Amino acid sequence: MTKYLIVGGxxxxxxxxxxxxxxxxxxxxxxxxxxEHISYANCGLPYYVGGVITEREKLLLQTPKSFKARLNVEVRVQNEVIAIDTVNKSVEVKDLTNNSSYTESYDKLIVSPGAEPIKPPIPGIKDEAIFTVRNVRDTDKIKSFYDEKKxxxxxxxxxxxxGLExxxxLHHMGMLVTIVEMADQVMTPLDYEMAAEVHMHLKTKNVEFxxxxxxxxxxxxxGKLNIHLxxxxxxxxxxxxxxxGVRPETKLIKEAGIELAPNGGIKVNEYLQTSNEHVYALGDAMAFPHPITGKYTNAYLAGPANKQARMLADNLVNGHTKKYKGAIATAIAKVFDITVASTGLAEKVLKKEGIKYISNITHGASNAGYYPGAMPTTIKIMFDPETGKLFGGQIIGYVGVDKRIDMIATVLKNNGSIYDLQEIEHAYAPPFSSAKDPVNQAGFTAGNxxxxxxxxxxxxxxxxMDASDNFILDVRTPDEFELGQIEGAVNIEVDKIRERIDEIPKDKKIIIYCGxxxxxxxxxxxxxQKGFKDVVNLxxxxxxxxxxxxxxxxxxxFGSSYIANDGHIYRGKDKTAKDQKEIKTIDIDACGLQCPGPIIKLKKEIDKIEDGQRLRQRVTDPGFVKDVASWCNMTGNKLISCESDKGIFTAIIEKQKQTEACPVTSMNLPKNKTMVVFSDDMDRALASLVIANGAAATGSKVTLFFTFWGLNIIKKTDKPKVxxxxxxxxxxxxxxSDAGNLKLSKMNMMGMGSKMMKKRMLSKKxxxxxxLLQTAMDNGVEMIACQMSMDVMGVDxxxxxxGxxxxxxxxxxxxxxxxxVNLFI
Incomplete structure (x- = not known):
């Protein structure tokens, strides 16, 4: 009878x-x-913290009692192996429940110590509010802290x-979340331009990083924990x-004289055997040559660990018959609404290792474009420039990322090439893919x-590059080009290339790009094929x-956020400094209404409730955020909070007892100036800003309300793509397009009038x-754009x-x- 000792569950x-x-x-x-636990779903720990997994017991896959009952395996929890004697084939164990020690002999020893979180010696790192996430005990501490401290x-x-999970x-729990990262990107297994898509998505979720x-x-x-950067x-x-990050926990192995790999992991052979013939290792702490680079690496993933375990058990019982081939580090993560996955080697690793490669990015869709619900998918693959051997792949998308990274990983694991990607026979129907799946398409493009x-x-x-040395050709439509382009690019739509080919120089490098x-x-x-020699595609x-x-x-x-006494996080100035008692609140749904609809509904509904009661109004009009504050100031009602979530704005308004207006005296006469700027005629715009700056210079508060055509005056010159x-x-x-392109109301003469006006203004200083626009802003002139007009005119x-x-x-x-003074211009 063979006696096996296993260190680590x-x-x-x-x-x-x-x-x-x-x-x-x-x-x-x-x-x-x-x-305390021998088998738990450590990959599920972040989701238990966030409340997505609600029952703690679901994380615990096995207990010592269930292991003993079904498998007749003796499990000793809270027993730490503190020393290995490879000569006498025994281990020293410390019983953490009573602080006693004992020795246990073995025929074969299996070590799976895992990896420990890195905690650098940063001053203050032992604060009670600082946590790591490695095991169930860690999550228990976080949950307990949350329940107690809120x-x-x-x-x-x-x-x-x-970290991103x-x-x-934490965001799901209602917290304001800030990420601090030493690298220039999140998720360092990704290449920079792929991580950039993750950055864009995090911004849409109001994550500070x-x-x-x-x-x-x-x-x-x-009383606050300050993080000094x-x-x-x-x-x-x-x-x-x-x-x-984590590092392999190998102190016990090193002290036993067992050989470690150059990267610090436990060195094993293809049978997962260490330098001692009776000791085997697996899991996070074990190091094995990477299938592509040949260098020792660790795979901090549950999938490889499970496969190693099965293979190791077979070899221990049946002899060394199964060989381990190494892990290619296939990983996937949910980051809010997107899915991020990678397998094999990133471009930056290939570059560092001096391996010749080509990388390419393709953009596709999760299913057939003509079927509803197609979502964007970005795929990057790395491959050998001669044979097409696949080195790695990265995918970001919303739907179907898991199956597609599995396709690439399977080809890569089997030493396949981009031609194998072309030949993958995938399950196809319009709701699930296209006849040429995005993975097939990545292979086709690589083949080209x-x-x-x-x-x-x-x-x-x-x-x-210096744009002047090259000819950058944008082959998108003119509409796309106007929404944003690469500096120095010339726009010739792809379908017009043949008829406008004389406009493209043959003595320059032609850099082509589309969407x-x-x-x-x-x-x-x-x-x-028309004889151009130096042509490249972006x-x-x-x-x-x-x-x-x-x-x-x-x-x-988060500079304008505060936490109110009701426990919610709000934007703007804290309006809830006093303790609040339970107050009757009426829910009103005004979603879909455009200005002034939400305000009209608010007025109608607040008239129905009593003083001291509240309305909670939900609105989809972004202009309501400012309108509701203004309305409350005008009517004497109290704005308790206004917050947004997934495009829905929710305001809580408390009705206040109305008092008679103060009598008008010379001391309280209004002194502000307002103007509605309706026109985008150059001369009228000039008049508006001259009056505004003059009024501001006298100390008056000036407000310009830009509506309909007047919106053109306050457009940026270099507008982002929307x-x-x-x-x-x-x-x-x-x-x-902006203030520089306005026309005169009279005598414009097809643009000559406005040019003459600008020249005349310049000569007269x-x-x-x-x-004038910049001066007005510097003088504190408040500029407001009408939300309803923006919606109608398509202005973002x-x-x-x-400002x-x-x-x-x-x-x-x-x-x-x-x-x-109130003017309409």
Whole structure:
């Protein structure tokens, strides 16, 4: 009878024990676990913290009692193996329940110590509000802290897979979440431009994150935990989650004289045997040569650990018959609404290792485009430039990412190539995929590159180039081009290439791009076959370029947030300083109504309730956020809170007892000035701003309310790309793009009049319209854009000058009521 001792439970140890028993009923099997639990779903821990998994018991897959009953395996929890004697084939064990020690002999020893979270020696890191997430006990501490302290602000240090999963779940609990990451991107297994898509998504979820910054100190200040960053910034928090990374826990193995790999893991051979013939290792702490690089690496994943366990048990009982081939690190994570997955080696690793490769990005859809619900999917693959051997893949999308990363991983694991991707026979029906799945398409595109049908250039290469030395050709439609383009690009739609080919120089490098790369490929093929020698297509198209070159981090977004006494997080100024008692609140749904509909409904409903009672109104009109505050100021009612979630704005308003208005005296006469700017005629716009600046100079509060055509005055010159419907695009074409393109109301003479006016103003040293706008803002002139007009005209907030507020009728009326001058221009 063989005696097996197993150090460590969970995926590695517990699975080995179960498989050993299934194939060797007579063996003596003892498993030691220093914690309280031998087999739990550690990958589910973040979701238990966030309340997605509601029952703690569901995390506990096996107990010592169930293991003994079904498998006849003796499990000793809270028993820590503290020493290994390889000469006498025994271990020293410490019983943590009574602090006693004893010795246990073995025939074969299996070690699965796992990995421990990295906790660098940062001052203050032992604060009670700082946690790691490794086991059930850690999550119990977090849950207990949350139940007792009711934290509202959380900081996650480290933006790996676990860090982002924790950020999502803390956000799900209602906290303001800030991420601090030393690298220039989240999820470092991804390449930069792929991580950029994750950054964009995090911004839509109002997650604050700091990149290229680390923690220098944790310090208690005024009851708050202050996180001091290396950049000099300070962030306050109620709790902190450390997700800096993990390292193999090998102290026990090293002290036993067992050989470690260069990377610090436990070195094993293809049978998972260590340098001692009677000791075997698996799981997070075990190191094995990577299938591609040949260098020792660790796989911190449950999937490989389970497979290693099964293989190891078979070899222990039946002899060394099964060989371990190594792990390619296939991983996946849910990050709010998107799914992020990777397998094999990233481009940056291939570059570091000096392995020749080509990388390429394709954009596809989760299912057939003509079937409802198709969602975008981005795929990046790395492959050998000659043979097409696959090195790695990364996918970001909403639906079907898991099955597609599995397709790529299966090909890669079997030493396959991009030609195998082309041949994958996938299950196809319009709701699930396209006849050519995005993975097939990635293979087809890679084949075109290897076969010389197209040459590619990457976003970072193009970003660093001097545009004057090359001809950048945008082959999208003119409408797409107007919404955003690469600097210096010339727009010739792909379908017009042949008839406008004389406009393209043959003595320059031609860099082609479209939205995602497909039309660029068509254009490249036309030019290459027309005799153009140096033609390249932008990998991933404008979509990848735009994501990768924009600002990545998302700092300081919580400056205007506060936590009220009712326990909710609100934006703006704290209006709930006093203790609140239970107050009757009536729910009103005004979703779908446009300004002034929500305010009219609010007025109608508040008339029905008694003083001191409240309305909770839900609205989808963004202008309501400002309107409701203005309306409350005008009517004397009290705005308790206003917050948003998934495009729905919820305001709580308390009805106040109405008193008679104060009598008008010389001391309280209104002195403010308001103007409704309806026109975008250049001369009228000039008049508005001259009057506004003059009034502001006298100390008056001045408000300009821009509506309909007047919105064109306050548009940015360099507007970002925004999504618009067809009518919005049409209005955009017909209207002036910004203040510099306005026309005179009379004598415009097809633009000559406005040019003469600008020249005359310059000669007379009169500020330009653009300068007057800036002066007005500097003088504190309040500029409000009408939300209803924006909706009708298809104008997006992102197109307006920084500092312009969004409001509606109630906002304007409040200002007008406080004014002694009110103009319509």
């Amino acid at each position: 969970v995926a590695g140890g517990a699975t080995t024990a179960a498989r050993l028993r299934r194939i060797d009923e007579s063996a003596e099997i003892i498993m030691f676990e220093r914690g 934290p509202k602000k959380a900081v996650v240090v480290g933006a790996g897979f676990i 924790m950020a999502e779940n 700091y990149l290229k910054d680390g923690v220098s100190e944790f310090k208690r200040e005024g 290396q950049s000099g910034r300070k962030i306050d928090a109620d709790m902190v989650i450390l997700s800096i 590159i290897i076969e010389g049908l197209v040459k590619i250039i990457h976003w970072d290469e193009l970003h660093q 995602v790369g497909l039309r660029g490929y068509f254009a490249a093929r036309i030019l290459m 990998s991933g198209g404008y979509k990848t370029y735009e994501h990768a070159t924009c600002k990545q981090s998302n700092e300081d977004i 999504q618009k419907d067809m009518m919005g695009k049409m209005f955009g074409k017909m209207m002036a 009169v500020d330009s319209l653009e300068d 907030k992102a197109e307006l000058l920084d 312009v507020q969004i409001g509606g009728v109630a906002t304007y009326l409040e200002e007008a009521e406080q004014s002694n």
